[in-house]
Amino acid sequence: MIDLRSDTVTQPTEGMRAAIAAAVVGDEQKREDPTVNALEERGAVLLGQEAAVYLPTATMANQIALRLHCEPGDELLGEENCHVFISELGGPAVHSGVVTRGLPGVAGRFTPEQVRAAYRVPAVHSPRTRILWVENTHNASGGRVWPPEEIDELRALCDELDLRFHLDGARLLNAAVASGVDAAAIGRRFDTVTLCLSKGLGCPLGALLAGPAEAMARARRFKHLFGGAMRQAGIVAAAGVYALDHHVERLADDHARAKRLARGLTEAGLAVDPDRVETNFVQVDVAPLSHAEAIALLLEQGVALSPTIHPGILRAVTHLDVTDDDVDAAIEAIPRALRARVEA
Numbered sequence: 110m111i112d113l114r115s116d117t118v119t120q121p122t123e124g125m126r127a128a129i130a131a132a133v134v135g136d137e138q139k140r141e142d143p144t145v146n147a148l149e150e151r152g153a154v155l156l157g158q159e160a161a162v163y164l165p166t167a168t169m170a171n172q173i174a175l176r177l178h179c180e181p182g183d184e185l186l187g188e189e190n191c192h193v194f195i196s197e198l199g200g201p202a203v204h205s206g207v208v209t210r211g212l213p214g215v216a217g218r219f220t221p222e223q224v225r226a227a228y229r230v231p232a233v234h235s236p237r238t239r240i241l242w243v244e245n246t247h248n249a250s251g252g253r254v255w256p257p258e259e260i261d262e263l264r265a266l267c268d269e270l271d272l273r274f275h276l277d278g279a280r281l282l283n284a285a286v287a288s289g290v291d292a293a294a295i296g297r298r299f300d301t302v303t304l305c306l307s308k309g310l311g312c313p314l315g316a317l318l319a320g321p322a323e324a325m326a327r328a329r330r331f332k333h334l335f336g337g338a339m340r341q342a343g344i345v346a347a348a349g350v351y352a353l354d355h356h357v358e359r360l361a362d363d364h365a366r367a368k369r370l371a372r373g374l375t376e377a378g379l380a381v382d383p384d385r386v387e388t389n390f391v392q393v394d395v396a397p398l399s400h401a402e403a404i405a406l407l408l409e410q411g412v413a414l415s416p417t418i419h420p421g422i423l424r425a426v427t428h429l430d431v432t433d434d435d436v437d438a439a440i441e442a443i444p445r446a447l448r449a450r451v452e453a
């Protein structure tokens with residue numbers, strides 16, 4: 110089976126397993142785990158921030174960021190299909206009492222004018238517009254990348270309107286590699302940054318939240334409160350250190366394979382737009398088939414894709430465990446599975 114459902118399906122490599130086996134560990138809650146401490150120090154530099162906190166998931170990192178920046182009744186502005194709105198179970202309301210307002214996006218991006226229009230002038234009756242949220246790369250739009258100049262404009266607007274500015278950079282390193290801009294140069298434009306280690310970087314689990322030292326000291330308290338403080342977590346943090354050493358530059362290979370897959374599918378007559386492939390996601394239009402019908406046909410041909418929030422659109426994601434041969438095989442198998450039904 111060629112598993113293109115997500116970059117979260119990767120298995121730890123042999124090198125990563127060796128690093129895990131050799132990890133020196135301690136009690137992470139007491140800050141006595143040298144491997145976690147090393148990963149956090151490295152993560153802060155990587156993300157252009159003063160400090161970082163190691164967490165089990167990117168969802169927890171996002172939710173702690175909101176809790177850090179907001180009071181109950183505050184309002185979060187972000188693109189309407191960003192992960193924190195559609196895939197974190199209403200966490201902003203549940204964990205932080207935050208109301209959300211989605212801005213319609215193009216390729217996952219919105220403009221300063223949209224933010225200005227949505228911003229609520231402080232008034233006794235209004236929720237306080239408190240935080241602006243950017244997702245880079247943007248998952249639901251197909252792994253699209255934010256240009257740094259647009260982020261600069263939003264940073265200036267946040268300063269003007271006194272808004273906090275968070276980056277859900279679960280796949281920030283994909284964005285950095287794709288745009289040739291250093292992750293730190295992107296990350297330092299924000300007040301806080303989430304990075305996931307278990308997507309393209311190939312770790313079994315783990316994420317980092319980075320920000321100012323004072324904010325990260327408070328984040329450690331929320332980490333306990335949310336049940337994310339661990340013990341000998343260096344056993345998995347070692348995978349994170351290994352991934353930062355070995356799995357960053359190679360993201361370019363995933364991007365090249367996604368592009369090749371998109372071109373191959375287009376040449377085979379499928380409705381795929383290679384120009385929209387900026388990182389490791391390919392969106393495949395399977396209409397008039399339903400998600401379930403198309404996925405079943407693809408599985409029969411040995412390829413697994415996943416549904417998206419868009420009707421008739423499936424997602425193929427390249428990752429550490431997808432080889433050039435897999436891409437060639439997928440370029441054969443996907444049209445074989447879909448053509449008869451789509452053309453019928």
Ligand SMILES: Cc1ncc(COP(=O)(O)O)c(C=O)c1O
Pocket residue numbers: 165166167168169171192193244246247248277279280305307316
């Ligand atoms: C943009 C984005 N943010 C956050 C997350 C949450 O990651 P995790 O599964 O580590 O909680 C995801 C997961 O797909 C994501 O795509």
